Amino acid sequence: MDPINTFAGKVVAIPAENIDTDQIIPARFLKVTTKEGLGDGLFETWRYNADGTPNPDFVLNRPESAGATVLVAGKNFGSGSSREHAPWALQAYGFQAVISPSFADIFKSNSLKIGLLPIVVDEDTYYQLVSLCEEDPQTTLTVDLAAQTVTLPGGQQVGFPIDGFSKHCLLNGVDQLGFIQQQEADIAAFEATNPVASLRG
Amino acid sequence: MSPKTLFEKVWDAHQVRPETADTPAVLYIDLHLIHEVTSPQAFTEIRERGLKVRRPDRTLATMDHSTPTTPRNAQGIIPVIDPQAINQLDQLRTNCAEFGIPLFELGSENQGIVHVIGPEQGATQPGMTIVCGDSHTSTHGAFGALAFGIGTSEVGHVLATQCLLQRKAKTCAVRVDGRLGPGVTAKDIILAIIAKYGVGGGTGYVFEYMGEAIRALSMEERMTICNMSIEGGARAGMVAPDETTFQYVAGRHFAPKGADFEAAVARWRTLPSDEGATFDHEMTLDADELVPMITYGTNPGMGMPITGTVPTLDEMGDASSRAALDKALAYMALEPGKPLLGHPIDMVFIGSCTNGRLSDLREAAGLLKGRKVAEGVRVMVVPGSQQVRQQAQAEGLDEIFKAAGAEWREAGCSACLAMNDDRVPAGKYAVSTSNRNFVGRQGPGSRSLLASPLTAAAAAVTGVVTDPRTMM
Ligand code: SF4
Numbered sequence: 306m307d308p309i310n311t312f313a314g315k316v317v318a319i320p321a322e323n324i325d326t327d328q329i330i331p332a333r334f335l336k337v338t339t340k341e342g343l344g345d346g347l348f349e350t351w352r353y354n355a356d357g358t359p360n361p362d363f364v365l366n367r368p369e370s371a372g373a374t375v376l377v378a379g380k381n382f383g384s385g386s387s388r389e390h391a392p393w394a395l396q397a398y399g400f401q402a403v404i405s406p407s408f409a410d411i412f413k414s415n416s417l418k419i420g421l422l423p424i425v426v427d428e429d430t431y432y433q434l435v436s437l438c439e440e441d442p443q444t445t446l447t448v449d450l451a452a453q454t455v456t457l458p459g460g461q462q463v464g465f466p467i468d469g470f471s472k473h474c475l476l477n478g479v480d481q482l483g484f485i486q487q488q489e490a491d492i493a494a495f496e497a498t499n500p501v502a503s504l505r506g
Numbered sequence: 507m508s509p510k511t512l513f514e515k516v517w518d519a520h521q522v523r524p525e526t527a528d529t530p531a532v533l534y535i536d537l538h539l540i541h542e543v544t545s546p547q548a549f550t551e552i553r554e555r556g557l558k559v560r561r562p563d564r565t566l567a568t569m570d571h572s573t574p575t576t577p578r579n580a581q582g583i584i585p586v587i588d589p590q591a592i593n594q595l596d597q598l599r600t601n602c603a604e605f606g607i608p609l610f611e612l613g614s615e616n617q618g619i620v621h622v623i624g625p626e627q628g629a630t631q632p633g634m635t636i637v638c639g640d641s642h643t644s645t646h647g648a649f650g651a652l653a654f655g656i657g658t659s660e661v662g663h664v665l666a667t668q669c670l671l672q673r674k675a676k677t678c679a680v681r682v683d684g685r686l687g688p689g690v691t692a693k694d695i696i697l698a699i700i701a702k703y704g705v706g707g708g709t710g711y712v713f714e715y716m717g718e719a720i721r722a723l724s725m726e727e728r729m730t731i732c733n734m735s736i737e738g739g740a741r742a743g744m745v746a747p748d749e750t751t752f753q754y755v756a757g758r759h760f761a762p763k764g765a766d767f768e769a770a771v772a773r774w775r776t777l778p779s780d781e782g783a784t785f786d787h788e789m790t791l792d793a794d795e796l797v798p799m800i801t802y803g804t805n806p807g808m809g810m811p812i813t814g815t816v817p818t819l820d821e822m823g824d825a826s827s828r829a830a831l832d833k834a835l836a837y838m839a840l841e842p843g844k845p846l847l848g849h850p851i852d853m854v855f856i857g858s859c860t861n862g863r864l865s866d867l868r869e870a871a872g873l874l875k876g877r878k879v880a881e882g883v884r885v886m887v888v889p890g891s892q893q894v895r896q897q898a899q900a901e902g903l904d905e906i907f908k909a910a911g912a913e914w915r916e917a918g919c920s921a922c923l924a925m926n927d928d929r930v931p932a933g934k935y936a937v938s939t940s941n942r943n944f945v946g947r948q949g950p951g952s953r954s955l956l957a958s959p960l961t962a963a964a965a966a967v968t969g970v971v972t973d974p975r976t977m978m
Binding site for chain 1: 519522523527528529530532534536537543544546547550551555563564565566571572588590591593594597608629634639640641643654655656657658659660662663666667668669670671673705706709710736739741760805807826827829830833923924925932942944945946947950951
C-alpha cells in the first residue's frame with residue numbers, strides 16, 4: 306500500500322443515513338475473482354436507471370461532480386455485509402476518503418486496510434459539509450492525516466479521531482500482514498500451548 | 507481475579523500479543539471458514555507473496571453464495587450455468603487443492619451455507635475464535651464462541667498467519683426476560699431488538715444475549731438471534747454455553763469424542779460470564795410482551811409488531827430519520843400509518859443462514875401441512891445445507907412443501923442476496939426469512955418484508971401479510 310498523508314479533494318455529498326454495502330456495491334458485482342472493474346458497480350442502483358442509462362439526478366452523474374475524491378455521507382455508513390468490495394469500489398471510482406458521523410465496524414476496518422480514509426466528524430460538521438456541497442459543488446477540502454484534521458474552504462479546521470496503529474500504517478505504507486508475520490515466534494509459542502483438534506481428524 | 511464476561515474470557519485466551527496503546531492485539535483464530543466470494547483475492551495475495559496457508563487444518567471451505575439451487579440433472583449434478591460463478595467455484599477448488607484445505611463441494615452431502623455447516627459439522631465449538639469473510643459469522647456466537655466477519659485483506663492475514671490484528675470491543679448485555687408466547691419465535695426477538703435499538707445501536711460492541719427467554723431457546727434459535735447481531739451494528743453476538751450447547755455439539759463430526767469431549771465440556775463450563783462481571787452497555791427486551799415482527803422498510807431496524815401500523819413521518823425523532831423513512835416507504839410503496847396485515851404479497855422465501863435450518867423448515871411445514879399456497883404466490887424453500895435437506899426429506903417435510911405448492915430447492919444462499927437467478931422481481935413483495943431488506947438486496951427493485959418462518963408460511967397460504975397466530 307502506498308503511504309498517504311495530506312491530500313486536497315473535491316467533495317460530493319450523499320446525505321442519507323445507513324448507506325449499506327448492498328447500495329455501495331450490489332451482490333451481483335461480487336462474482337469477480339480480482340478487484341478489477343468494481344468502480345463500475347459503485348452505487349449502481351442509484352447511478353443507473355432500470356434501462357441501464359445513467360440517472361442524471363444522482364449526484365455522481367452531475368458534470369460538476371467529476372473528479373470528486375471525498376465522499377460525505379450520513380451516519381452508519383457501510384452497514385451490512387463484510388464485503389471488502391465496498392471500499393474497493395469506492396477507491397476504484399476515485400474516492401480517497403469518506404466523511405460521516407459514524408461508520409459500521411467492518412467497513413471501517415476494511416477501509417483502513419486499503420488506504421481509503423474513514424473520517425468521523427460530529428453531526429454539526431457533517432451538516433455543514435452537506436450545505437457547503439449544496440451551495441458550491443466545487444467545494445474542496447484538505448485532509449491532513451498526520452495532523453488528523455480536515456480543512457474547510459474558509460480555513461476552518463476540524464479534527465478527527467483515528468486509531469494510532471492504523472494511522473502509523475497509512476502514513477508509512479506499513480503492511481499489516483508483514484507486521485503479523487513478525488510475531489511468528491509468539492504465534493508458534495501460542496500454538497504449542499493451545500492445541501485445538503485438527504479439522505482433518 | 508476480577509470477574510470477567512464471556513467475551514473477555516475468550517478474548518484473553520486468544521491473545522498471542524495483548525493490545526497496547528500503539529498496537530492492536532494479535533488474536534489467534536481457531537477456525538477460519540471460507541467461501542467462493544470473499545476468498546479469491548486473498549489467495550492471490552498470499553500466492554503473490556510466496557506464502558502458505560499456515561493452518562489448512564483449521565480452515566474449512568464451502569460453496570454457497572453464487573451457487574445455483576436449481577434441481578440436479580440426470581447425473582445427480584447441480585448444473586452451474588453462470589460463467590462468472592463457474593470461475594469463482596473453480597478458483598475455490600484450485601485454491602483449496604493447492605493449499606490442502608478441506609472443501610465441501612457444491613452438491614456434496616456436507617455442502618451448504620457457511621454458517622449452517624460450521625455448527626452442523628461440529629467445527630463450531632464453545633470458546634473458539636471463529637472468523638469468515640462474511641458478516642453473518644456472528645451466527646457461531648450462539649455456542650459461546652467469539653465469531654465475527656472480516657474483509658478479504660483479513661482473510662489473507664488469517665490464511666497466512668492464523669492471526670488477526672484486533673482492538674478489543676466493548677461489551678453489551680442484551681437481556682431478554684420473560685417467555686415467548688405461541689407463534690412468537692427467536693426471529694421475532696432479534697427483529698424486535700433491532701427495531702428498538704436501531705441498526706447502528708450495537709456499533710463497537712459485542713453483544714451477549716442473556717436472560718430467561720434466551721436460556722429457553724434451542725441452539726438453532728440461538729443461532730437465528732446471533733446471526734442478526736450484525737444487523738444491530740454489533741460485530742459479534744454471544745450466548746453462554748450450557749447443557750443445550752453441549753448436547754448439540756456432542757457426537758458431531760468434528761466434535762471431540764469420549765474423554766476429550768468430557769474434558770472439553772469441563773473447559774466450556776468455565777466460559778459463562780462471572781457473577782459481578784460488568785458490561786459497558788445494556789439493552790433489554792421483554793419476551794412476554796412480544797408478538798410476531800415484520801419489517802416495512804429498507805433496513806432491518808425498520809420493523810414493527812405485525813399487528814401494528816407503519817410509522818408516520820411525525821413519529822420520527824429528527825429530520826434525517828424522517829427523510830430516511832420517506833425514502834424507504836417510497837421504495838416499498840407502503841403508506842405511513844397503515845397496517846401491514848392484509849397487504850398482498852407476491853413471493854415467500856424460506857431459507858438463509860438466519861432461518862434455513864431444520865427447526866425453521868419444521869415450523870414452516872407445520873403451518874403449511876394440509877394447506878395450499880395462495881394463487882399467484884411463488885414460494886421458495888431453500889434448505890441451509892445438504893444435511894438439512896436430507897433430514898427434512900427423511901421427515902417428509904419436502905412432501906409437505908411440494909403438496910402445498912412450494913418449490914423445494916437445493917441448498918445455498920439463494921434469494922437472500924440474489925447472486926444467482928433466485929430473486930424477487932422488481933416491484934414485487936416477498937416475505938423473507940433472511941436477514942436483510944436493503945434496497946435491491948433480493949434482486950433489483952425487490953421489496954422484502956423480513957419475518958419468521960411461521961409468518962412467512964402464513965403469508966404463503968393467504969397471499970397477504972398474516973399474523974401466524976391466527977392460523978395455528
Ligand atoms: S444466507 Fe444470506 S446472509 Fe447468510 S451467508 Fe448467505 S448471503 Fe450471507
